[in-house]
Every structure is written in C-alpha cells, then in structure tokens.
Amino acid sequence: MPRRVDHEERRTDIAEALLRVAARRGLHAVGMRDVAAEAGVSLRLVQYYFETKEKLLLYGLRHLAGRFGERVTARIRAAGDDPGPRAMIEAMLGAALPTDEESRTFHLVYTSYAVLSVTDRALAAQPFVKEPDAAEQALVALLRQAEEGGLLRPGVDAEVEAVSLLALSAGLGSSVLVGQRAPEAAAGVLDHHLDRLFR
Amino acid sequence: MPRRVDHEERRTDIAEALLRVAARRGLHAVGMRDVAAEAGVSLRLVQYYFETKEKLLLYGLRHLAGRFGERVTARIRAAGDDPGPRAMIEAMLGAALPTDEESRTFHLVYTSYAVLSVTDRALAAQPFVKEPDAAEQALVALLRQAEEGGLLRPGVDAEVEAVSLLALSAGLGSSVLVGQRAPEAAAGVLDHHLDRLFR
DNA sequence: AACATCGTGATACGTTCGTACCATAAAGAG
DNA sequence: CTCTTTATGGTACGAACGTATCACGATGTT
Numbered sequence: 001m002p003r004r005v006d007h008e009e010r011r012t013d014i015a016e017a018l019l020r021v022a023a024r025r026g027l028h029a030v031g032m033r034d035v036a037a038e039a040g041v042s043l044r045l046v047q048y049y050f051e052t053k054e055k056l057l058l059y060g061l062r063h064l065a066g067r068f069g070e071r072v073t074a075r076i077r078a079a080g081d082d083p084g085p086r087a088m089i090e091a092m093l094g095a096a097l098p099t100d101e102e103s104r105t106f107h108l109v110y111t112s113y114a115v116l117s118v119t120d121r122a123l124a125a126q127p128f129v130k131e132p133d134a135a136e137q138a139l140v141a142l143l144r145q146a147e148e149g150g151l152l153r154p155g156v157d158a159e160v161e162a163v164s165l166l167a168l169s170a171g172l173g174s175s176v177l178v179g180q181r182a183p184e185a186a187a188g189v190l191d192h193h194l195d196r197l198f199r
Numbered sequence: 200m201p202r203r204v205d206h207e208e209r210r211t212d213i214a215e216a217l218l219r220v221a222a223r224r225g226l227h228a229v230g231m232r233d234v235a236a237e238a239g240v241s242l243r244l245v246q247y248y249f250e251t252k253e254k255l256l257l258y259g260l261r262h263l264a265g266r267f268g269e270r271v272t273a274r275i276r277a278a279g280d281d282p283g284p285r286a287m288i289e290a291m292l293g294a295a296l297p298t299d300e301e302s303r304t305f306h307l308v309y310t311s312y313a314v315l316s317v318t319d320r321a322l323a324a325q326p327f328v329k330e331p332d333a334a335e336q337a338l339v340a341l342l343r344q345a346e347e348g349g350l351l352r353p354g355v356d357a358e359v360e361a362v363s364l365l366a367l368s369a370g371l372g373s374s375v376l377v378g379q380r381a382p383e384a385a386a387g388v389l390d391h392h393l394d395r396l397f398r
Numbered sequence: 399a400a401c402a403t404c405g406t407g408a409t410a411c412g413t414t415c416g417t418a419c420c421a422t423a424a425a426g427a428g
Numbered sequence: 429c430t431c432t433t434t435a436t437g438g439t440a441c442g443a444a445c446g447t448a449t450c451a452c453g454a455t456g457t458t
Contacts, residue, residue, distance in 0.1 A: 025318055033445080048406075119224055124378075129377070167369075170366075172362075175331065175366060175369075180332060181362075230414080232416095242438090243439095244437085251416080251417080252416065
C-alpha cells in the first residue's frame with residue numbers, strides 16, 4: 001500500500017479536515033481522533049504527519065490565514081484591474097465578513113484562536129498574531145493614497161478611520177456569526193461608513 | 200461543622216472563583232477541580248451547589264452579566280444626576296472596554312461564551328444571547344433622544360450609528376484584549392466617533 | 399537479492415475530567 | 429432525647445484524550 005506520497009499535500013488535507021471539524025463543533029472540541037475520522041485516515045497518520053496536537057493546530061491556523069489571503073486577492077482581482085482604493089478597501093473588509101461557509105469558518109476559528117491566545121502564551125507568541133497589525137497598516141496606506149488622490153472628504157484622519165473600519169468589521173462579523181444580524185445588514189453598515197469617508 | 204448556610208451567597212462565591220480561573224487560564228480550560236481549589240472548597244461542594252458543570256457555567260455567565268450591568272449603572276451614576284445622552288453612551292461603551300482586571304475578565308469570558316454559543320445550541324438558547332440586542336435598542340433610544348434635543352449633527356441615522364458604535368466598541372475591546380492596542384487609544388477612537396455624531 | 403527506510407495500522411498507557419456513591423457530623427424538629 | 433434533614437468530605441468509576449509503542453507490508457537503493 002505505502003507508495004511514496006506528497007507530505008505537504010497530505011498535511012493540507014488533514015488541516016482542512018481540522019478546519020471542518022472546528023467549524024462544526026468548535027475549536028475547543030476538536031480532537032485528534034475527530035480530525036482523523038473527518039480526513040478519512042487513521043489516528044496514527046495524523047500523528048505521523050503532525051507529531052503533536054499543537055503543531056497540527058498551528059499548521060491549521062497558518063493554512064486558514066493563507067486561504068484568507070487568497071480570498072482577499074481574489075476579491076481584489078474580481079474588482080477589475082487597478083481598482084480604486086475604495087474598491088480595495090471594500091474587498092478587504094468584505095472578505096472578513098461571514099457571508100458563506102468558508103468565511104464563517106474563518107471568522108469563527110480565527111476568533112477562537114484569538115481568545116485562546118489571551119491565556120496561552122505559546123499561541124500568543126505565534127507570528128500571525130500580528131496579522132491584524134498588517135491589515136491596519138495596509139488600510140492606512142490605502143486611505144492616505146485616496147486622500148492624496150482627492151477622493152476623501154476633507155478632515156478625514158486616515159489612521160483613526162483605518163482602526164475604526166477594522167474594529168467595525170470585526171465587531172459586525174461577530175454579530176453576524178452569532179446570528180444577531182444578517183450579512184447584508186452588516187455590509188450595509190460598512191458601506192455607510194465608506195460613503196462617509198469617500199466623496 | 201455544618202451550620203445552616205446561605206446557598207445563594209455560596210453559589211456567588213463559587214461563581215466568582217470560576218470567573219477568576221476563567222480569566223487566568225481561559226474558559227475552555229476551567230474544570231470543576233480548579234474552581235473548587237480556587238474557591239477553597241472541596242470538589243464535592245461545587246457539585247453540591249451546582250449539580251452539573253453546565254449549570255455552574257450558566258450561573259457564572261449570568262453572574263458576569265449582572266456585574267457588568269451594575270458596572271454600567273455605577274458609571275452612569277458617577278456621571279452626575281441626569282447626565283446627557285452622550286455621557287450615558289460614553290458610560291455604556293466605556294464600561295465594555297477592557298481597562299482594568301474586571302472589565303478584561305468580562306470581555307474575555309463573554310467573548311469565549313459567544314464563540315462557544317456558535318457551535319453549542321444549548322448555550323445559544325440561553326437568555327443572555329440577546330443582551331447585545333438590548334444594548335442596541337438602548338443605544339438607539341439614547342440617540343433618538345439626543346436627536347430630538349437637537350444635540351446631534353444633522354443627517355445622523357440613529358439606528359445605523361447605534362449598530363456601528365456597538366460593533367466598534369466590541370472590535371476595539373478585542374484588540375485591546377489581545378494586546379494590539381492600549382485602552383486609552385481605543386477610548387480615543389470611540390470619542391472621535393462621538394464627536395462626529397454630537398454637535 | 400538484500401537491506402534500510404517509509405507509510406500505515408492497531409493498540410496500549412497514563413492522565414484528566416465530569417459525575418456518582420458512600421459515609422458522617424452538625425443542627426433543627428418532635 | 430431521638431430522628432430526620434442539611435452540609436460536607438473522601439473516593440471511586442467510566443469515558444475521552446494525547447501520546448507512545450509495536451508490528452508489518454511496500455518501496456527505493458545498492
């Protein structure tokens with residue numbers, strides 16, 4: 001049976017199984033055996049490719065972040081070539097809203113991880129803790145660029161508004177996730193604020 | 200030894216021990232034995248006052264929500280008698296920001312619970328899921344009241360802004376919690392938006 | 399052809415967790 | 429002064445979980 005196999009592909013398969021289980025039952029409730037069953041492999045295999053649960057977790061998180069990045073760039077590309085700053089901002093913020101199954105999973109698992117990182121310093125030390133920071137800097141740059149192009153209303157503070165938009169979309173995303181609000185309503189609120197910033 | 204004892208007081212003690220452990224090690228990691236040790240009682244006692252872990256959890260969550268309510272009203276009272284709508288809104292939103300140990304605990308545990316409720320319908324069915332809804336309605340009412348009093352800038356949509364302020368403070372709170380931002384910076388951003396709404 | 403390595407399965411071990419059970423001392427009721 | 433109820437301690441049980449161990453067939457190398 002054992003042919004030579006692509007380890008990276010295998011790891012990806014297992015990581016996606018992990019994410020599916022996490023989306024269904026919650027990140028706290030996923031065990032090695034669940035992941036193995038979901039991936040259709042034996043427990044031993046999961047152990048073989050990821051020696052420990054923590055490594056599996058971290059790989060899964062990285063994979064999730066990667067998929068989210070692809071999602072954002074896909075959305076930007078879908079906005080045509082050389083889209084304006086507003087379209088790019090809309091692509092970024094819109095990708096983070098839990099609209100379909102994938103973005104719901106992203107939001108849920110990422111929030112779970114963020115909560116865990118507060119009390120677990122091994123997780124907090126991980127590189128993707130600072131991913132929100134990167135998003136913030138990108139947003140500031142986009143707003144500044146729009147400002148220089150005369151696209152913004154006068155008196156807009158790029159830094160404050162970047163922070164606000166990010167916090168807003170995170171908060172709106174959570175309210176959608178728990179079923180308090182429809183995705184469309186959340187998108188509408190975001191749009192309202194972009195209208196407020198842009199001419 | 201066994202004198203007649205106030206059960207409600209006992210339950211409160213144990214619930215606060217639960218919250219302390221949850222703040223320190225994360226809600227997912229709290230066990231009955233941890234709570235018992237933290238409260239300085241035997242495991243059996245925790246079982247005696249709360250028959251099951253789920254009941255303990257729910258009681259703890261209710262207790263947390265109650266303490267938060269007291270915190271808000273205390274802040275409102277501290278703003279003088281008959282404070283204006285803006286002061287009341289500031290009191291509400293400011294209480295939710297993780298500034299001291301108690302509000303950090305509140306934010307962390309409440310977020311943990313929200314995450315859990317996405318994948319656990321027993322939790323999702325609980326009454327305090329709709330607490331954000333109540334806060335939203337209160338905010339809308341305050342903004343409408345301010346509008347009628349001519350305190351708002353023209354063209355402000357009370358409903359949209361109420362949703363925005365709530366989502367904003369939730370998002371800002373989380374970023375403070377994970378150490379991305381200082382509490383003062385978050386408060387500053389909130390203030391900036393209140394300045395935007397009020398004359 | 400012989401052999402070391404890789405991929406995979408089955409299963410066992412030690413721990414932790416929630417819960418259940420048994421015992422018993424103190425306190426109020428009659 | 430008995431007797432039932434209340435409050436509390438100690439401990440045991442069964443399940444689940446992460447991890448480790450043993451075994452073995454297939455593959456590539458020399």
